[in-house]
Each structure stands twice: as structure tokens, then as C-alpha cells.
Amino acid sequence: AQSVTQLDSQVPVFEEAPVELRCNYSSSVSVYLFWYVQYPNQGLQLLLKYLSGSTLVKGINGFEAEFNKSQTSFHLRKPSVHISDTAEYFCAVETSGSRLTFGEGTQLTVNP
Amino acid sequence: DTAVSQTPKYLVTQMGNDKSIKCEQNLGHDTMYWYKQDSKKFLKIMFSYNNKELIINETVPNRFSPKSPDKAHLNLHINSLELGDSAVYFCASRNLVRGYGYTFGSGTRLTVV
Numbered sequence: 001a002q003s004v005t006q007l008d009s010q011v012p013v014f015e016e017a018p019v020e021l022r023c024n025y026s027s028s029v030s031v032y033l034f035w036y037v038q039y040p041n042q043g044l045q046l047l048l049k050y051l052s053g054s055t056l057v058k059g060i061n062g063f064e065a066e067f068n069k070s071q072t073s074f075h076l077r078k079p080s081v082h083i084s085d086t087a088e089y090f091c092a093v094e095t096s097g098s099r100l101t102f103g104e105g106t107q108l109t110v111n112p
Numbered sequence: 113d114t115a116v117s118q119t120p121k122y123l124v125t126q127m128g129n130d131k132s133i134k135c136e137q138n139l140g141h142d143t144m145y146w147y148k149q150d151s152k153k154f155l156k157i158m159f160s161y162n163n164k165e166l167i168i169n170e171t172v173p174n175r176f177s178p179k180s181p182d183k184a185h186l187n188l189h190i191n192s193l194e195l196g197d198s199a200v201y202f203c204a205s206r207n208l209v210r211g212y213g214y215t216f217g218s219g220t221r222l223t224v225v
Contacts, residue, residue, distance in 0.1 A: 032211045038153075043116075043202055043216035051211040088153055098167060099145075100214060102155040 003027075004093050006103035014111050015083055021076040021106045023091030033074040034092040034100060035065055044090060050074060061085070086110045115139050118203050118217040125193055126225055133188045133220045135203030141215070143167075143208045144186035146178060149200040149219070161186055162208050193224045 007022040025031060032051050036044040048059025055067040065076045074091060088107050092100040116137045125131050137144065145168070146158040160168035161180040175191040190197060200221050204214040 034213055036216075041219075043218040044155075044204075044214070045216070046213045049211065049213055090155065094210065098143075098162075098208065099157055099160065105153045105155075107153075 004091050004101055004103035006089075006091050006106045008106050009104065010107045010109070012109045012111060013081055016080045018079050019077065019081050019085075019108065021089050021091075021108065023074045023076065023103060025072050025074065025091075025093045027072075027093060032094040033065075033067060034094070035059065035063070035074075035076050036090045036092060036102075037061075038088040038090065038105075040087070047076070047089075081108070081110045083110050083112060116203055116205055116215050116217040118201075118220050120220060121218065122221050122223075124223045124225065127193055127195060129193050130189070130191045131193060131222070132190070133201055133203075133222070135186045135188070135217060137184055137203075137205040137215070139205060139215060141205040141207050142183055143206050144180065144183070145204040145206075145214065146186065146188050147202045147204065148172075149202060151199070155202070159186075159188075190222075193222075195224050198222055198224045 003026050005024045013019050034049045035047040038044045048057050050057045050067045058064045063078050088105045090105050091103040094100050119134050143162045145160045148156050159178040163183050164180045177189045180186045200219045202219050203217040206212045206214050
């Protein structure tokens with residue numbers, strides 16, 4: 001069975017600072033990986049996904065993530081965050097094709 | 113033109129009542145899901161339908177019953193509501209193709225008092 005671990009439950013940063021949200025997965029088969037963002041009182045929105053090919057994936061709102069197969073990681077990064085990036089971020093993995101398994105989420109808080 | 117719409121957005125009800133949450137998607141997707149998000153933001157899958165057929169039925173109380181009249185609709189009926197059912201319930205849809213991400217609705221916040 002696959003699982004997803006988000007290593008930080010909360011990440012506070014100052015505006016315009018860089019940020020990395022960490023995600024590790026465990027699976028014995030090939031995986032597809034996703035990052036979703038949830039703004040307060042809203043549903044989840046797809047930020048980016050890794051299916052195959054280049055290990056550096058670019059998404060919306062200036063976010064990118066790097067797939068590292070040897071370390072089974074898929075960390076999300078942004079070089080300069082804005083107040084509006086404050087949200088809950090979820091890493092997710094798909095292996096069986098019928099469902100996504102989500103991590104427990106990381107609350108990113110951007111302070112002025 | 114909301115892609116996945118859920119109604120109602122908020123639902124406050126007393127213990128023991130029966131309630132339904134409706135979900136509709138206009139994306140032409142063939143698969144729909146219900147997820148429960150608890151107070152710690154953890155997302156747990158409950159059910160999934162593919163072309164009106166139940167394909168995922170996780171361990172949830174049998175007071176919860178999904179119904180899919182067609183592939184664009186997936187409703188969730190809950191009998192004899194309990195305090196522990198308070199949560200945000202999300203509907204999602206996708207095409208059942210590997211690597212195809214979900215599109216989520218905006219959620220229904222259920223509060224049982």
C-alpha cells in the first residue's frame with residue numbers, strides 16, 4: 001500500500017522569502033504525484049503533478065516541485081512567497097489508478 | 113459555470129436527523145468521489161462511483177449511503193446523524209485514467225448539534 005508523509009504540519013515564513021514544503025511517499029511501484037492547495041473555506045485546487053519525464057515540474061502561482069525517486073520525495077518550492085499563498089497544501093500519490101491518497105497537509109502561513 | 117457543485121454549502125442539524133448532500137459535475141468526467149475532511153484537515157476517502165457503478169466503498173458506518181442516478185451526479189445520504197459526523201464533506205470528479213487529477217467541489221460543512 002502507498003502512503004504519503006508531509007514532514008511539516010505548519011510552516012511560517014515571511015513575505016518574499018523562499019519556502020519548501022516537504023513530502024515523502026512510500027510505494028513499491030511507479031507513482032504519480034500531485035500537490036493541491038486549499039484556501040480557507042474552499043475546495044482543493046490542483047497546483048501541479050508529476051507523471052513522467054522531467055523531474056522538475058512547474059505549476060500554477062509560481063510553484064514548482066522536484067521528483068526524487070531515490071529519496072522517494074516530491075518537495076514543493078516557491079522562490080518568493082506572497083501573503084496570498086497562505087493556505088493548506090496537500091501532497092497526494094496515485095498508484096492503483098482509482099484513487100489518490102493524501103498526506104496530512106501542511107499549513108503555510110505567510111507573514112508580512 | 114461551476115465545474116463541481118455541492119449543495120448545501122453549510123448544513124446545521126440535530127443529532128438523529130437524516131440529511132442529504134448533493135453533488136453535480138459538468139465536466140463530463142466518468143468517476144466521482146466523496147471525501148470527509150476532519151477538524152485536523154485530514155482527507156479520508158469514503159466512496160467512489162465510475163459510470164454509476166460503486167468502485168470504492170471504504171469502511172464507513174452504514175448510516176452513510178451514496179447514490180449516483182447518473183454519471184454527473186453523486187449524492188450522499190446520512191441517516192441518524194451523530195456528533196462525530198461533523199466535518200467538511202468534499203465531492204470530487206475525474207476521468208478514470210492514471211495521472212488524471214481530481215476536480216473538487218467547494219465542500220459542505222456539516223455541523224451536528
